[in-house]
Structures are given as C-alpha cells and as structure tokens.
Amino acid sequence: MSILIEGKSGTRHLLMGNEAIARGALEAGVHVAAGYPGTPSSEIIESLAKVCGPRNLYVEWSVNEKVAMEVAAAASFAGLRSLCVMKQNGVNVASDFLLHLAGSGTRAGMVIVPCDDPGALSSANEGESRHFARLVEIPLLEPGDFQQAKDMIKWAFALSEQIRNPVMVRSVTRLSHASGNVVFGDLPAVDAEAYFKHDGPALDPLQGVMLSYPVALKHRGQQEKLQQAVSLFEQSPFNTYEGPENPELLVITSSACCLYSTEAIHLLGLEERVGLLKLTTTWPLPPQLMENYLARTDKILVVEEVIRFLENEVKVLAAELAPRIGIKTFFGKKDGLLPTVGELNPDLVAGALARIFKMDYEPVAATYAAQAAEMAAKAPGRDLTFCPGCPHRASFWTIHNVLEMDNRQGFVCGDIGCYSLAMLPSGFSTLKTLHAMGSGAGLASGFGKLKAFGMDQPAVAVSGDSTFFHAVLPALVNAVHQQSDITLIVLDNSGTAMTGFQPHPGRPVDAAGNPAPQIDIASVCEAIGARVRTCDPFDLERTERTLLEMLADTPGVKVLVLKQICALSPEKKAKKMFEMRLDESICLGENCGCNRLCTRIFKCPGLNWDAAAGVARIDEVICAGCGVCASICPAGAISKKEVA
Amino acid sequence: MQQTTLLSDPYNVIITGVGGQGNVMASRVLGNMLSEQGFEVTIGETFGASQRGGSVMSHLRISRQTAWSPQIPKAKAHVVVALEPIEALRVLMVFGNPRTRVLCNTRPIQPVAVICGDAAYPDGTEIRRAIGELTSDARFVDATDAAVRLGNPILGNIMMIGALAAMGGLPIGRADFKVVISRTMDADKVTANLAAYDMGVDMIGAKEQ
DSSP: OOHHHHSOTTOEEEEEHHHHHHHHHHHTTOOEEEEOOOTTTTHHHHHHHHTTTTTTOEEEEOSSHHHHHHHHHHHHHTTOOEEEEEEHHHHHHHHHHHHHHHHHOOSSOEEEEEEEOTTOTTSSOOOOSHHHHHHHTOOEEOOOSHHHHHHHHHHHHHHHHHHTSOEEEOEEHHHHTEEEEEEOOOOOOOOOOOOOOOSSOTTOTTTSOOOOOSHHHHHHHHHHHHHHHHHHHHTOTTOEEESOSSOSEEEEEOTTHHHHHHHHHHHTTOTTTEEEEEOSEEESOOHHHHHHHHTTOSEEEEEOSSSSSHHHHHHHHHHHHHHHHOOOEEESTTTTSSOSSSOOOHHHHHHHHHHHTTOOOOSSOHHHHHHHHHHHTTSOOOOOOOOTTOHHHHHHHHHHHHHHHHTSOOEEEOOSSGGGGGGSGGGTTOEEEOOSTTHHHHHHHHHTTGGGGTOOOOEEEEEEHHHIIIIIHHHHHHHHHTTOOEEEEEEEOSSBGGGTOBOOTTSSBOTTSOBOOOOOHHHHHHHHTOEEEEEOTTOHHHHHHHHHHHHHSOSSEEEEEEEOOOTTOGGGTTOOSEEEEEOTTTOOGGGSSSOSIIIIIIOOTTEEEETTTTEEEEOTTTOOOOOHHHHHOTTOOEEEEEOO | OOOOSOSSSSEEEEEEEETTSSHHHHHHHHHHHHHTTTOEEEEEEOOTTTTTTOEEEEEEEEESSOOOOSSOOTTOOSEEEESSHHHHHHHHHHHOOTTOEEEEEOOOOOOHHHHTTSSOOOOHHHHHHHHHHHOSEEEEEOHHHHHHHHTOGGGHHHHHHHHHHHHOSSSOOHHHHHHHHHHHSOHHHHHHHHHHHHHHHHHHTOOOO
16 A cells, blocks of 8 residues: 555655655546656656545546547536646657647636656757746746645646646656655545536537637637636745845745755845745746745846746836836846756855855865876766667667668668667667657658658668657558658567556556556558568577578568567566576687677676686676577577576 | 664655666665664655666755755765765765765676767776765775675665665664564565675674674
C-alpha cells in the first residue's frame, strides 16, 4: 500500500515533488488521470496508478499526450475531476487539442501538469510549457516548494471549476525529482458518478454542447474567465513576500527559483536589504498585487527558468503602472546578468545579486579551487553509454556494420528513447538526425522520396516500441502511401524502458497492471502494407544478414522488428542468460589484429581492458550475461554458457 | 549517545556514484532516517540518465527550520559519500572545501573512455592522496567487495550508510535505519540490509550506540 493514501491528515512525509503533486490530486478528489511517460513527469501517473483501486480512480498511460488530454477532458465533461500529466514537449503534442479545449471550456475541474526540464537533464530540448498557457489563454500556476506542489494542485482544481476552463500547473525537474517534507490534508470520499449532459441549451456551459464554436463568442468568454482567474490570483495565499518594507532590490521569482533565490540572499547575508516576492500565479499576473510590491523599490531582479517569460510580463505591467509607481530599473536575463540557457542554481543567483550590490562572492579560496580542479582533471569523464547487456548496443553494432557493408553512405534517422544515445560513440555514432517523437520515421519518409533528385543513400529510421505507437505510425502510413523508400527498424525492448517500463499498447497490461489487449507491431506494419521481418538483435549473424537483404531489396517500406527485452526490465529480475568467460590464454590482446574490438569499439561496460596484462577481462559485477561479446571476439576467447 | 542536533543548519550531504549503484535509494533511506526525527529534509537528484553509465549525484539538505535549495551551493558540502572513487574528486572540485569530510568506496567503475583506452583510470593511492589533501577527514572502505561477499553488490550503498552513521556528524543510528527499511522492504530483505548496515558500521571501526 502506498503512503500516499495511508498517510493521515496532518501527518508529515518526505515526498518527491511528483508524489506531492499526486497526493494533491487525491486530496482534490481526482477520478481520472492520464498521461504519457516522460522524465521528469512519470512518477505522478505511476503514484496514482498504485492507488487507483482504493481511491476509485481510472488511470491510463495514453498512447500520446494529445490523447491523454482528450481522455482527461472527457472525464471533466462528464463531471469528474481529471488530471493530465506530461513532460514539457508533450504539451507541444497536445497543444492543438488544448487550444480548442480552452475555447470550449471544461466542467468538473481539469488540471494539466507539465514538468519542464531546464538544463535538459533528461531531454533533447529545454522547451517550456509556460508559453502555452499564455498562447491558449489559460491560467498558469507555478508552485515554489514541495508543500505548494501538493496544496496548489488542490487549489487549481477549485480554480478550474470556478472558471470552467483547464488550469496549468507547471513543475520543473528540481521540484518533480527533488524531495521535501509535506504535511498531508484530508482525502475526500471516493464515490463519483459520470454523465455527459449534452442536450440542454447549446451555449449552456454545464448542459449544452462542448465546442469552441461560435469562435468569437467563445473566445470572448474565455478571456472573461481569465479575468476572473486574475481576481482570484490577487487574493491567492500562495504568493508570498519576505524582506524589508522598502527593499533596495526586489527579487521576483517563481518555481524552483524560489528556493535558489532564498538561498542566494542567505549566502550573501542580504536579508535586510533585499525583498523576495515568490509568485505562484504567474500568468496572467495579478496587477494590484504587483503594483503593491513594485511600488516599494526602484530596482527589480527577475529570477526564472529558462527564457524570459516572467521578466517580460513584469516589464509590460511596470510600463502600464509607470505613472503611479515610477520608472524602474530591471535586472535579469535581458541584461545578461542571468543565463538564458540551462538551469539556474543558488550560485548563479548569488552571482547576479553580488554584481548588483557590487559585492565579492567567492564560495571557496582560489587556491583550494585550483588544487581541486587540478586533481579532478585526472578523473576521466563519464560519457553516457548503453547499459551492460542492453539490446540496443547489439542492434546498433549490426546497423552500423550493415550500412558500412552496403557502402552507399546510408544513414539512420534517430528517435526519442534510450536508443537516442546511438548519436554518441557508445552507439557507434550511428544516428545522424535526432528531433521529436516519431521524427525519425517522418524524416526518413521525406529522404526516401529524394531519389528523383539523384539521392541514392538508403534512408533508415529507428523507433522504440512505445514511440512506435506514440508518433511513428502516422509517418509510416505516410511513407507507404507516398511510396517512399525507407527501412524502419523497431527496437522493441518490451516497455517504455527509458522512463521506467510503463506499459504501452504493445504490452499485455494497462497502467493499473490489469490484462489489456496487446497490439502487435509487426502485424500493424503488415496491415499498412510494409514488408516486415523480425529478428533477435542478440543473434548478430542473422540480424546482419536480414538487414543487408532488406536494404538490397526492391524499393518500398520495409520494417525490421528487433525484439529483445531491456536488460533492466523488472520481468528479467536481473537474471543472466549466460555465464560469460574470457580465456586469457586465447585473447591475443594488441597482437590479435582485431584492434581490441571488444573493449575499444563494442565497449560494453561489462568488459575491461587490463593494460598491464595485455588482455581483456569480464567484470563479473557489471556483466549482465547477454552473450553478445562472444560473437564479437574474432579469436574466440570469450565463451558463453547458458544459465540453467 | 546518538547525536540529536546538527553541526550546521542546513547540514549538507552529497551522495555520489555511477548509475546503477543504488545512489538514489541511499539518499531516500538517509533522508527518511532524518525526516523521521522531525528534520526538514530536501533532496535534489539527477537520475534521468542514471542507468546509462553517467555520474549520479544526490544533494541532501538537513535543517531544523525549512526546505532549502535542492542544489547545494558551491563549496558548501559538509560530507561527501562517494560510492565510486573518482566521483568523489569530481564532487569536491565544485562542492568541497578544506573542512569537508569524505567517505569513499574504493571499488572503481571504469568509464567508457577507460574501457576503450582513450583515458587512464588514476591509481588508487593517488586518488586517496588527492582526496586526503582536499579534505579534513577522509575514510576509505571496500564496500562493494564486502557486499559481493554478502551476496549482492548493490548492498554496497547500505553499507555506506552504516559507515556514514559510524563516522559521526549526523544524528542517525541503527534504530532509525531499521524503522525506515522495515517500512519499505519485505522481511527477508530487511535482514540482508541490516547485515549490510552493520558491516558498514564495523568498517569504520567505531562502536555505535
């Protein structure tokens, strides 16, 4: 059982930000939650899935973020509070529906939680969801600590119901994947009934039809809802101010930057000179509240992640208020005091404060810093690599070799998942493009039509199994219909591995762990009209032969499904397939002529190069027993024995 | 007597290592041991790429007052627990100061650059000397080797928690560990984890109360 429902009201728990958000939704009486896995957001849906039975919840991992938002909206229309969760770029996927939803309005409270990733700690971008709130004109909330992450979700549901429109609550990695103490509130009763009333007066928000049409009327209504939200923001208990009545500098901040700013002020001992306005209702800004604080000083520093959003909004408001509050001097990102790329931290904020106050900020003596840097320089860097026993290493080994053998300068269009790492040397630098979910197949579909312009390089795309359903399908349908010439390789490792093995439509279970119809990728591809082959990527020889044949085959859409379960999958229970042995008397080391194929090129972390002895070795602690390196060694020094 | 107060508020601990070493679990267990006693604990961690051979770091802030930044400011680490030796050096470069204490597991995990021969892994004695020079108190333990003998290398992280408790400086003890581990694990695993914790305590050689 989960602490999220066992914890009594008033008790205090150490929760990850994502768990705090989930508890907030439970305290708000959420009944439907949907999302698509993506770091740093995944634990919200996972936490809710664990308690769906006792809390009378329907939780699903949807096929993609747009469908997740539609599923959540349906619940709202039928009178149930609903939550929709995704990582930052998931909002891009869902935004078309979101634009129209903001026009049609909602009924029961609907809260959208995007988790942004400033610094791209686990992303291929550091895009922001905040701009979507302004773009589609819905209220934006940004909790500034762990307690608020829980409490503001509950508040957001009430707000959504008051204005009958979705509310966005933006989190970031340093809240979602950080942990702090949270005091629990009450959990409501679990009973609920769904009914979609649609036959009342057409324009009645609770009884009519749910449309964004007539547009002018609905759009005006939507903007009135925003004004209603602003007046509630003016009174919000979550916007707080610390500092002197008339500070020398006002720091305006939001989200995780509240914690960085507090710490930076403390580091420099500026508590008596700097005022800190921690804003949680960040769009639209409440003008009366802002006027109250802007009027107290002439200098303002805005601290936010990643690009300017709050800074611009505050400046616009300050310009409008100028006749009453006077002309202000602004510090932040526009003047370069804070970076517009990457995440912030207490030191960056302290550095900005030190420059404004003309103070010295040296965290440690220069001599120590120099000595530590000199010693750390001896520590070799730790490039990301595929895990020991990862099927992707074997797959890309073959893909890379086959493209070399094919010798037409073929290339691979990458996609989003663990296998994105094949852009690095650990995946033999095989990927030549990497963009959004599904973009590998989409780009290949385009490349595959360029023969008419003299391009004869084979276009190959890769896709994971979850990504296949998320966004590859439309691109594949396009390629077949347009008679494009592509080879799609589906790296099927039986789960959404990168984010923690969440199920997808190709798996026989749903989010709650109940049996679910499994959609077979090979059959879907065949039904579309592609020629499909399936191999085990650990069988290097057969995979190589098959892929070579497919590339040489007549033009059209070909799909190779490489099926092998992820080395970390809970289903494997860390069980080795093979006991690996390296016979040091057979390994010829540098004299072999293989140029240390196993450790220099294949470089699975389970293999080590013992330079002193001049032989390769197997690291028993790290080796996952996949058996692939036995097929790599030309001298036959590595052998495998099946584990009973 | 188990210490009940903090030597500094906030007290800052970094647990560092390589993906797959149980870094995140160690920080959760330690955080819960302190939260249980009423401390305000904030943990910041980066684990998106944690299973893919990258460096992993958890920042723990322990306070009687409030939540602090999930990122410790530069040079403000009081204790660094390194599950892997060269990770200690990397962390000290940014977060260390001459008063920082270090608890370091001696088992290296070779980065890909070392496996393929592009870089050399520093010699063990050189690492010890470097860490010793940069800190006020450095302890080295063979946690992974001991955990392998215990039957599971992953228990190295729990051994490090036992060793950390025995080093002193944090208000934690065996009873706190038992409460937290019993709440989250099955009974059979609790026994193995307690054994690992005790071995960690013994490695430091201090008698814990």
